[in-house]
Amino acid sequence: MIADCSAVIMFSLYMINCNSANFVHPRLLESRNGNGDLVLNIRKDLTLYLEKSAVLADNFYLDSSTTAGTHRTVLKGREIEANLYHDKKHQSSLILTRSINGIEVRGILNHEFTITPALVSERSSNGTVPHNISAIEQMSRMNDDEEQRRQSGTSLENHAENQCNSKEKKRHFPCEFTVELWLLASSEYRAAFDTCDDFLTYLATAVNAVGLRFINMTNPMIRFQLNGVTIDYDDILTKVEVCSMHYVGKWRLSKKCICGIDAEDTLNKTRFFVNASNIDADLVYLLTSKNLVRNIKKNSITILQDVLGMAYIGGVCTSLKAGVGEDKPKTYSGVSTMAHEISHLLGSLHDGEGPLQHMRGHPGGARCPRSGGYLMGNWDNTRNEYRLSECTKEQMQYNFRCLALDCIELRKQANVTNDYYPGQILDPFKYCQALHPKTTDVSPEDIDDSYNKCIVHCCSSDYYEDDDYTACDAHRMLEAMSCGENKTCRGGVCGAHNWTDIYKTRRTF
Template sequence: MITLTLLLCLPLYSSGRNEYLVYPAIVEERSTARNLVLRINEDITLNLEKSDVLAEHLLFVTATRDRHEVETVDTSSIQDKLYHDVNQQSSLMVNQTDGNLHVEGVVNSKLRIRPIPEGERSAQGHVLHSLYEVEEIRDDLVNMTEYSRYYPERNARRNQVPTRKTQVIYPGRHHIHQANTTTTTTTTTTRRPLLEFVVEVHIISDEEHNQHFRSRLELTIYLGIMTNAIQLRYVEMTAPTIKFKLVGVTMSKEDTFVSVLLGTLEAYETINKLEEYYKQGNIPGNPDVVYLMTGRDISSTKRGTLEKSVAGLANVAGVCTVRRVALGEDVAQSYDGVYAMAHEIAHLLGARHDPMVSDDCAWKSGFLMSYEEGGTNKYRLSNCSQASIRANVARLPYTCILQMARVSISYVQSSSVMPGQKVSSARYCELIYRRYLRKNRIRATAYAAMPSDLAGVCKMKCCYDRYHVTWCQTVHILEGMTCVGTNTCRRGVCGNHTWAEK
């Protein structure tokens, strides 16, 4: 069985900004070997700590139609220059060469910085930099109406038969679930209960997705943050606990594994081709799951017509089998695909959609494996999903549970940075609407609005103005993004959360 997920995916980018000229400098007397105090200007001083988001040697695949180039990249010289300030949500490349300081990256949710090497030096010889704003949040909106891409779910998928029995999940069968097909499983062997399952993930970024990243490093950091974000959806899972590790990245330059139809990625044909791509040995190592992150709109022709109401597809219980593949949409640099990735990987681990019964697993409760709005439930697995994953993992061979991917490199460590710490609400809305506005030739700038009643439950509105009318859609605030005052969102709760490094 394959599960189709539905998401909001309407992406835009705004170039409007205010710009300031600054001369950043390191406050030497307050800096140490691993920490820097960086003075941007009179108003902004950052307490920077060294980041640890990359392995010393990283396995990276650059794939074309005729060639797969697997590289072991020494990232130590780059990692030495990466810093962050957790409190200010800063992520900066700080390069000191021959007494010259070059700073580039995110200062905070509203400000970015980059060097202007050809600019005039300060009296102290400091390099000129541009400090520029991203569009600020507007909260004075009127006449707010909704624009939504939520679609009604198909009845064939929603009318699942309630059962308390463990269902047989045949890995890789991705037909639409049919009612009244429940069977029970028999257990032939037993073993010691598993306490932890580390799911090794290899992510393929297709050409439509990775073209928005300037370098391999930028893409790898992004995918590490995505992996860390989906981890939060599984924290209640016990016996075993589920953890994720990013063990490989493929940057595809020619997508031989996709089926494109009228500019969209046809889901069922693509997942079949993705299985063949894996079986042909194109994914190095031995990851437990392979996830295709696409920048295309996903479609389906399963019912004889082209349907674009699909955002992901997965082989249920495909983990550690030849059908260990899934795919999902993501708007590059927006972290919009976190929900799809968490949902589809849960299918790979053995979870099905929540049933239509009135209990603590009900579809209407809106847990991760439902499309209903469930508040904070949307950030966690239901008891039924946990039980399904637990039952499937118990049947996995030891080679899957215990064996690390067979590559002689260090792995990327999961970043503790959350998506909302890297993307401001304004930038997120710009990305959400970008594709829609361009496709419909609408000349407008998207922006974010956070009415207190929505922000308090970790939601906001992404809007744009046209013909004196404001069009908005309600979206979930990203993990780590500011909600009310200085509070941030964590799994649907707006509060005073601590985002400590691991």
């Protein structure tokens, strides 16, 4: 962890009540320290110490899937997550960017609030961009129907037994497990985002937040790397809708017609899709904004039960490595659900359940009551929801010792092995040429105050109505680009940044 800070984002802490919205105004200030972290000061009693996050594979895959086939695009993961940061203590996951209007902050501030630039055209009187702070919708997890849970888990538990008993137990295990993740998204989920960049940076921020739920996990430490995303444009995975007059909501049976996407059917289709696809990952998780339900048959009556997600227990690195879950796009409401279902895939039952009798030595979660409110228990708006219980950690450790080494070893190279930041490859002159390839005499303007703001002006000569003049375009400097003597840009801040230390500490965990 970096101890010092190179930049401070100060929030003017006056709160304006306008149509029930809370606004703050971020300002990016230079600090005296030079080690590269950012500090996000919200108010006197809340300061976020932001570290650079790395959750995307270097060669990041974006697949577009239809019934006619799949088209794959290879993207640079580093570019997508260039402005992604996290705070471990408060589990913040934020995208920080700089526009011509000022600093823009997007993402999760803490367990309760998100932050986004406000939809207003003008800046404040001090030149900052107003931001909106919104409450994260808290989705409560209902208790599972025990009979249905046992029925749906039978084949999966048998599979887990075969997986565990077929591996050598007495061998050396690494102290860290980088779980390679692949996300699937339904077409309506993708359509909620204006641009592909918005879509991908949101997913990176969400995965970053999921990883923070596992920060207290040891032996092994668990971190996540997102290898790719597939968009299901024909919605072949979420097509089966079921309707019934009987619906279980908050443990009460109500007679009203309700419809939803069959979660178990979606999970099975996701599993078959993954096994038939060119997807290289330890886990695959489908995101949908549609309402998921469990289709329960009792006495020839169809009863629908709300579920937030579903996954196979211990499915990591097997043919059952699939999970599905709800998330309302742009809200991060499904982050805890994703973390919960991934915990199932990594081998954990719910708190209060188990152990699995047919698996010798399985610790189960019986000694940790669900009322504890941890990630695998009942969610009751407690801070424990964002942590793993001791039982969950023990079950993941048990399952980890059953995994083959080709699962544990990192197959797709992560960003942390890259040697350079963009600004160390392109100087301002080459940068201007790359941005204006059709302009023959383009060059950066001489160093002035704009460099201290990490802005470079690319200028060229022009001619209009018998007059010669110079035309310039302003551009944000790249990370690590020189902005003065012994100074470089980091997160829009010109300072004496220590890039050697930054390389060593840029992992999420």
